[in-house]
Amino acid sequence: MARQPVRPRPAPAAAAAPSLGFIGWVIRLFKWGLVASLVGLVVLGVAVAVAYTQLPSYQSLSNRGDLGQNIRIRSADGKLLVQLGPNLGQWIPYEEIPTTMRAAMIAVEDKRFRYHPGVDPIGMARSIKVRVQTGRFSQGGSTITQQLARNIFLNNSRTFARKLREAVLALALEAKFSKNQILELYLNRVYFGGGAYGIDAASRTFFGHPATRLSLGEATIIAGLVKAPSNYSPTADVEAARGRADVVLKSMVDNGFVSASAAANVDPARIVVQQGASQNSVRYFTDWALPQLDTLIDETSEPIEVWTTLDTTMQGAADRAVNANTPRGAQGALVALDRDGAVRAMIGGRDYVSSIYNRATQAQRQPGSAFKLFVYLAALESGMKPTTTLVDEPVDIEGWRPRNSTRSYLGAVSLREAFARSINTISAKIGAELGFGTIADMARRFGITSSLSTYPSMVLGTSDVRLIDMTRAYAAVANRGASVSPYAITRVTSADGRLLYRHASEEQRTLVAPWVAAGMTDLLQTAVMSGTGRAAQIGRPVAGKTGTTQSNRDGWFIGFSSGITTGVWMGRDDSKAIAGLQGGTAPARAFHDFMVRAVANRPVEQFQTEVPMPDWQLEPGEETYIGNEELPFEPLVDENGNPIGTPPADPLSPPEFGSEQPALPGEQTEVDRIFGGALPPPERPVPPPRPQAAPRQERPLPLAAPDGAQRRTEPTQF
CATH class of the missing domain: 1.10.3810.10 (Biosynthetic peptidoglycan transglycosylase-like)
Structure with a gap:
């Protein structure tokens, strides 16, 4: 009987995996969380250890150098003006x-x-x-x-x-x-x-x-x-x-x-909270002063204290004077120098927030008749005196025919009278006789750093200049002819009081002889007492000069009293005309409002207007007091005017003094009533030989065209 094949027994079925259930998942999540926490702690520990080794020392953190440099700028009396940085x-x-x-x-x-x-x-x-x-x-x-x-x-x-x-x-x-x-x-x-x-x-x-x-x-x-x-x-x-x-x-x-x-x-x-002081107008001054640090101290990142020349009382008075008197739509600027050149007040515009452009140190504008300071300085240095007689009459200089603001001529006038009335034809005659290059050289000698033309009209102030330069020039006259260099910083210290810089007085250069400065002061005083600058009178001796340019585009007044020299300029930045603006109106009034406060606590000082010439100067020789050697020209400011080592007008305002009627021959004028004497005879005395190296101009001074017609006119400068 055939055997049946033996069939393999099927493998027993695997037992089904038991379900974790809720508790199982909680335990598993706990284990995962524990492992993650341990890993996180290890990572955190490593991160903290690394950060620990890289932390700066406590001393380094307490230096606070990473916050930046702190610069505290203080006034002359120690008040904080501006703080830069943290x-x-x-x-x-x-x-x-x-x-x-x-x-x-x-x-x-x-x-x-x-x-x-x-x-x-x-x-x-x-x-x-x-x-x-x-x-x-x-x-x-x-x-x-x-x-x-x-x-x-x-x-x-x-x-x-x-x-x-x-x-x-x-x-x-x-x-x-x-x-x-x-x-x-x-x-x-x-x-x-x-x-x-x-x-x-x-x-x-x-x-x-x-x-x-x-x-x-x-x-x-x-x-x-x-x-x-x-x-x-x-x-x-x-x-x-x-x-x-x-x-x-x-x-x-x-x-x-x-x-x-x-x-x-x-x-x-x-709780009383201290309100911070307004830093509006002082920023013009600090912006001008701070760049000077580059030449005064080595570069440093440590906190420093900068002590300046600014007088906060004068600065406040200057701010109010400029804003109260500057015509609507115009700008105003002011600079006040002490006798050693310390800048006590500076206004560069009506509002720093709206315009940081400093018109006191950067703007270059035509000075008008304020420039005649240099014309008459040259005249006095050549041997003329305040009593020297010149003839106010039509003048023709190579086709240029200047005219007076009154459109009239006074005939024979003294140098003092001509300056007080700001007679243009007399300035033109002086420039033609002495040489227009001589006038420009005199201006550069007194610190004018801008470009000057030598065309005949330059004697009427047609070249652009800076307010701070002009103020410096007038301060040199007040300083008896010795140079004055404006400066703003007196000392610089570290935060802990260590001295980094202290201002040292500069050696003064003699710009003109004391008797020349005295004669110029005589003329400037006359201009305020009885001339175009009468609005600048403050109840004590004042010397100064107005300046007005064509169509009232610029108005100036610069003067000094009791050791303070102040320059004021007003005008539009776009040079448009301003109705009623003359140097003898708004600028002179601003000068008055400022100066009555600036010199209130200073003693009254009489001007020295009579200094005898030395014996050798009474008979002029080959050289002048300064000498035949040309003074070196060293620009002291950059292109921005920074030192390297500047209510509506009343349409019914009276015109400047030049509109008064001329005196009759021999009649005593207002100037002569103040200083004594009657009008000199019409004949002009022969001036002494011009004591300068350059050859004198031998051509006769042209007075008028043959046909009496004007060949060319120049804008009137007051």
Whole structure:
């Protein structure tokens, strides 16, 4: 019988895998979470260790050099004018920080500061909850240590990566420094608004005293600024700052940092906040002064104090005088120099915020008759005297026919009378006789650095000049003919008082002989007493000169009294005409308003207008007082005027003095009534030989065209 094949037995069915169930999955997730946490802790530990090794030393962090250089510019009496860069104040050690200041900051920013390791888990949980609800991170989760890490090493971006780096750095800071050191770093580096970094800078900015003297109420205001410095700044919104201070004070009571009774004695509404001084007009001065630091001290990144020549009382008076007298639509500028060249006031325009262009040092404008200073200086140096007689009559110089503002001629006049009345034909005659190049050389000798033409019309002030240069020239006349160099910085010190620079008086150069300067002062005084500048009288001796250009495009007045020389310019930036603007009106009135305050506390000084010539000068020889050697021309300013080593007009305003009727022959004029004597005879005395190296012009002075018709006219300059 055939055998049946043996069939293999089927393998037993595998047992079904048991289900994990809920508890099983929880256990598995716990295990995975535990492993991930251990790995995360290891990674975090490594990151913290690496950050720990890379942290700067405590001394490096306390230097605050990473915040930038701080430059504090002060006036002559020590008042803070402008602060550039961060305001750092003094570093206050932990032991000297008022307890109330430390408590206020901890209460409002990180009430568990003393207990967490740099990161507050409760605060982080709250931050994550806000993130889920609002879709963005809140700063409320950052501890004081985290804020310090962010301020020093990170930016303010609100991303998870930045928050993670912030946490790592905070843990590293807590591991390297003590709680007291961290709080000291924080309070001396955190930004409080207004450019103030650290509690000392904030205290000095808002309350005017060091942080070591902070009261409880003041401490609450400063602590409240950290959340939003711009919103709660006491100088911007004092009510908002006081309201925030109430929140800080309540938090201090709730967390046990201060008793309820002590808090009840604090009234934020009674806390006096120091308002910052206006920095509008002084910025013209500081912008001109600061570039000079490059030539005075070596380059440095440390905080410095710059002490300047500016007198804040004079600066305020100058600002008011310019804005009160400048015609509507026009600009005004003013420079005031002390007798040694110290700039006591500078206005470069009516409003620095709307225009930073400094018209006192940068603008070049025609000076009009203010330029006649150099014409008459040359005349006096050539041997003429204030009493020398010249003839006011029609003049023709190679086709150029200048005319007077009165369209009339006075005949024989003294040099003093001609200057007081600003007679154009006399200036033209002097220029023709002495040489127009001689007039230009005199202007350059006195510090005019802009380009000067030698065309005949230049004697009437048709070449552009800077206000600061013209003021400097008049100051040299007031200084008895010795040079005056404007300067702005008296000394520079480091923050700890170490002297880096001190101004040394420059050796003065004799520009003209004292008797020439005395004669010029005589003429300038006459112009104010009885001439075109009578509006500039201030009740004490004043010498000065007006200047007005064609169609009243520019108005000038420059003068001096009691050791202060002040120059004023007014006009439009686009050089359009301004009705009623003459040098003897608005500019002279601005000069008056400024000077009555500038010299109020100075003794009255009489001018020395009579200085005898030396014996050798009474008989002119081959050389002048200065000598035949040409003075070197050294530009003292750059193209911007910076030193290298500047109400509507009343249409019914009276015209300048030149409109008065001429005196009859032999009649005593107003000038002569003041200075004595009658009008000299018409014949002009023969002037002494011109004591200059250049050959004199031998051609006769052309007075008129043969047919009596004008061949060419020039715009009238007053």
